Amino acid sequence: MKSIQGSRLSPFQTKFIHRMSALCTIKHLCQATRSENKYTKRFFGILLTQTAQKWLFSPFWIVVPNLRKSAVFGLTQPFCTDEKSHAQPKRKAAFGSVGRRIPYRILHLINQEGESLGNMHRAEALKLMDQHGLKLVLLRDNVEPPVYRLMTGQQIHEEQLKRAEKKKSSPKPGVVQKELSFSSAIAKNDLETKTKQIAQWIEKKHHVKVTIRQAKGSSTDMFTLFDHILETVSEKATYLSKPKVAREGVSTCVLRHMSDKELKEHQKMEIKKNSAVKEDENEDLKSKELHQ
Missing domain, CATH: 3.30.110.10 (Translation initiation factor 3 (IF-3), C-terminal domain)
Known part of the structure; x- marks a missing residue:
């Protein structure tokens, strides 16, 4: 090496050194690629063997080294083994007390008599509910802020009956x-x-x-x-x-x-009614005969 460093390198020697450096670099890249592939397979193999559990992948980016390209980027699709994880249509909640479960920070409150108390924090609404011994009912959640009302148990029961009657008649x-x-x-x-x-x-x-x-x-x-x-x-x-x-x-x-079913019951009742009427008529005839 001393003789090489001391003397001037020929073009052939310079080209040879560059090729050797390139080969060493490629060798290191191949080793790194094999290691990456090994760890990637091990990682996904552990996840895929957990078939008995129900889990969900969120979308994320992974980088896969490649010899021909510097890097290949791919977006993994969400994967889920739970059939029930599909988006379910939102069901309308039944009319009634919501207790203390209020997901909204600010709400519009209506008192027991139907008068508006304006917008307030949910903590203030719960405080009023506890002070007066009332129940909190959600009226409209498709407005901003959502509308709640303080009601008694009797008021809630009467409103439920009205809604059931309206639904039945529709x-x-x-x-x-x-x-x-x-x-x-x-x-x-x-x-x-x-x-x-x-x-x-x-x-x-x-x-x-x-x-x-x-x-x-x-x-x-x-x-x-x-x-x-x-x-x-x-x-x-x-x-x-x-x-x-x-x-x-x-x-x-x-x-x-x-x-x-109702027709059969109605016919039975009519038969009983007619038979009762005939019995009454027969008794009246007998009583008339006795008096004569």
Whole structure:
């Protein structure tokens, strides 16, 4: 080496030294590549053998050395062995007390009487709830800030009944709902025509919404009219939504076709009723004969 360093190198010697350096560099790169591949296989092999567990990979970048290219970048796709990890549609929460589970920091609060108390921190809302012994109910979460209300247990129960009645009276998918409205001062022949129309719709298994408006100066009870209509079509119809006051001077109900089970029960009741009426008539005849 001293003779080489002391003397001037020829072009051939210089080229030879450069080639040797390149070969040493390539050798080191190959060793590094084999080591990287070995550790990468070991890492993923451990993960893939854990099939009994349920885990989820998040997307991440990995660098794979390559002899021909300096580096190859690839984005791994999320991998999941849990079938239930797919995005589930958000279910609407049932109306009721949320307890102390409030995910929002700021909320709009309404008091027990329905008056707005404005926006406040959830800690203040919980403090008011505890002070008055009330329950906190979520009314709307699609606004900013979400709206909550302080309510008693009785108020929550009544609201749940109203919503259940409304849901029950709303027509199901595929069911046709017909509507019929008239005044409480309707003439007898017009009422008969309306009742026949209702019977035809019931026969086709449609829902029929009947609305009666209280006429000025009329003393007719609207609920009596509803009962008369149901009695006329009672062989196949029943209330889906019982008569109620929709607003001042207006009452409504919804009729539907009875199910097969309900029809059988109705026929049994009619048979019992008719037999009871016949027994009463026979007893009256016997009593008359005895008095004669």
